[in-house]
Amino acid sequence: MTSSSLDELPSAAETLTSQIPSDTAPIDPIPSSNDAEAVGEKRKRDDDEKTTNLESSTPSPWFKTSLCSYFRRQGSCSHGAACKYAHGENELRQKPDNTWDPTSERGKKAKMMSENAVKEEEEVGDVMFTEEMMDDNDGGGDGGVHDLSLSKCLVHLPTKWQSDDLKTFLREQGVEYKFAKKRRGMMVGFLTFENAEQLKNGVEILEGKNVNNKSLKMADVLPRTFDKNGAKNPAAKLKSAREAVTPLADLSYADQLEQKKASIAQMLKKLTRNARKACPNGKSLPEWVLQSREIGGLSCKLEGIIESPLVNGYRNKCEFSTGYSVEGKLTVGFMLGNFSAGVTAVEEAVNCPNISKLACRYASIFQSFLEKSRLPVWNRFKSCGFWRQLTVREGSKPGVVSSDEDADSRIAEVMLMVQVCTTDTDEAEVATEFEEMAKAFAEGARASSPPLPLTVLVVQDHVGISNVAPPDCPLRLLPIPVSDNGTTHQDQSTNVLTEARIHDHINNLRFSISPTAFFQISKSLIQVNTCAAEKLYSLAGDWADLGPDTLLFDVCCGTGTIGLTLAHRVGMVIGIEMNASAVSDAERNAKINGISNCKFICSKACAEDVMSSLLTEYLDVSETEEAKPPSDDLDKQNSSAEEISNSEVENNEQKDSSSSEPERSAKPQFKNVVAIVDPPRPGLHPDVIKALRTHPRLKTLVYISCNPETLVANAIELCTPSFEKTGQENKGYRRQSRMGTAALARHRAKKMPASEPFKPVKAMAVDLFPHTDHCEMVMLLNR
Secondary structure (H helix, E strand, O other): OOOOOHHHOOOHHHHHHHOOOOOOOOOOOOOOOOOHHHHHHHHHHHHHHHHHHHHOOOOOOOOOOOEOHHHHHHOOOOOHHHOOOEOOOOOOOOOOOOOOOOOOHHHHHHHHHHHHHHHHHHHHHHOOOOHHHHOOOOOOOOOOOOOHHHEEEEEOOOOOOOHHHHHHHHHHOOOOOOEEEEOOOOOEEEEEOOOHHHHHHHHHHHOOOEEOOEEOEEEOOOOOOEOOOOOEOOOOOOOOHHHHHOOOOOOOHHHHHHHHHHHHHHHHHHHHHHHHHHOOOOOOOOHHHHHHHHHOOOOOEEEEEEOOOOOOOOOOEEEEEEEEOOOOOEEEEEEOOOHHHOOOOEEOOOOOOOOOHHHHHHHHHHHHHHHHOOOOEOEOOOOEOOEEEEEEEEEEOOOOOOOOOOHHHHEEEEEEEEEEOOOOOOHHHHHHHHHHHHHHHHHHHHHOOOOOOOOEEEEEEOOOOOOOOOOOOOEEEOOOOEEOOOEEOOOOOOOHHHHOOEEEEEOOEEEEEOHHHHHOOOOOOOOOOHHHHHHHHHHHHHHOOOOOOEEEEEEOOOOOHHHHHOHHHOOEEEEEEOOHHHHHHHHHHHHHOOOOOEEEEEOOOOHHHHHHHHHHHHEOHHHHHHOOOOOHHHHHHHHHHHHHHHHHHHHHHHHOHHHHHHHHHHOOOEOEEEEEEOOOOOOOOHHHHHHHHHOOOEEEEEEEEOOHHHHHHHHHHHHOOOOOOOOOOOOOOOOOOOOOHHHHHHHHHOOOOOOOOOEEEEEEEEOOOOOOOOOEEEEEEEO
């Protein structure tokens, strides 16, 4: 639609006069003598206003500054061209206050830019910089004593840059400086200037400079907490591990629950707002969006929040980093910030209420050992060193319910995993260190009161920059010294690693946990809060409306915790997982607990193909044919699958025609299809979302999310109406670096094949992480 010139638009006065016949004149009543003066003045004012309106040909300054809601939803408007609202983006004008309609594309873009600017300001305020980065350990000759009054931190630099890249950038911008340093993986660079004039010019040039769609910020360098002589600096800012790891620890638990419940409510409102934007033009909004006004803008009713049975010491898995504290002391504990923000200080976890006393004790034992070790701890600035990280994994006793005071009484087994980097080390020296470390752990566990359980000790060799290791990193099982009338060692053979396991219990089921399972990226392990996870899985089963005729899909099943705990309530459980090691553990767990109605599939292929073949295999054939997916692609996939199946049947009939019919009749058939998804923090893969959305036999979906932001994004694709033009992808589209997850989901929703959308029914918050700002969210979707 082409925009009309404002000069061609008729004014209101012209429209009014054109509707009055020229040969007809209004007849005024004869006023009384008392009202003559008042009527005369009123008539004079009316005449002046009419003359002004007739002389003016410019419409109201608010004319066409807002989009017409009727035209956007219905595709037409009864007012036609005379409508004072804009019919589309081309007719839209800027408001007198130089802003755009917030529902328009330009308004959304302006809002996003404003929010990003505010977010960047908050990031700068939250970053904790350190002067230690200014030390010159590279031998470049630029080091020495730095004047902090002439030093600055340059924030929002590309993380791939190094010092040479930063210096090249400064030369290109014409910035004079004395010292510049930048580490790969950090968003912060450090600058020192010769004098105040250089500092002033550098700030003027670099402040707000756009690099890779990010605005650079200049921030002050925080002084050292302790100087090189060990004297405390009172001007330095201190941050404790308690503040970094458990930011809500100083609030009462009731206040924590209210705060988390309010946060989940905001996520539900965000889903409603984004669903409105994602709905196609010309289609009515979904009923659940219209009804959201009755419940305060929520996409569905928030049932409440389930509190954790254990508030303190609930974590069964803790990862302790090695490094140095703000005092320069070798420490095993938690980092006080992100490395990308320039923070490497580590503090002991003695005041973190979510950590068990047992885990803290093992961290203390490891720290005492490192103080005597001949090998160095990992240096994050230089990416070198040997000792990197300690992971403590606890296994609970079956049926033991403990309180916060005796939380450690539930622990029956413990697995310790030490991450190292053996690059450029001597094998004999490393072997000696490992032997001494195992001895230190064993003696420390026995010396504690009561003695600490120690079941498995494993070493992982990782050479990457980050402590996040890939699943295929080499593992080495260490024998644990035991005292029995002298010191002996466990036998160590090549296949011991496969048998080195601990066990955890949830809902009266026993789960085997292997060392390799710790390094899987997916959520393949039991939740870190076992007691709260039992409530979470029970809630998911209650909402799913399970029964003997139910086929339950456990998507992103991991080691099968959800499917196995609900197997006794359904006819069949099918777990789908991409990680082969997790599937192996799931099958092992099913065998341990004697569960036979579970099938676990490892597949990295298209989720649509997998679910299509499984639905064809386990659902009633007649009902499956009546409810074929509307997508043309799925029709082709199903037809090809049928051809393969038919060819196999023909071959089997040729071999043994009498055995085919009994096998088909013995195959279980189910009428109800339910899916429970528990994806990792990034959410569901687009192919999985498409598979769930396009299978009409799937009527009920329970979404368990550890990141409500990604749940909102996935729900946009699952719950908004399909566009009329399906299967037409915008090949020229490229995701913007600043595009949020919700905006990207709205874009993907436009390409969703024609299918019936889900609708949010109810949601529940589940507190699996007391004292932190994280909260689990469960949402029931059906159609």
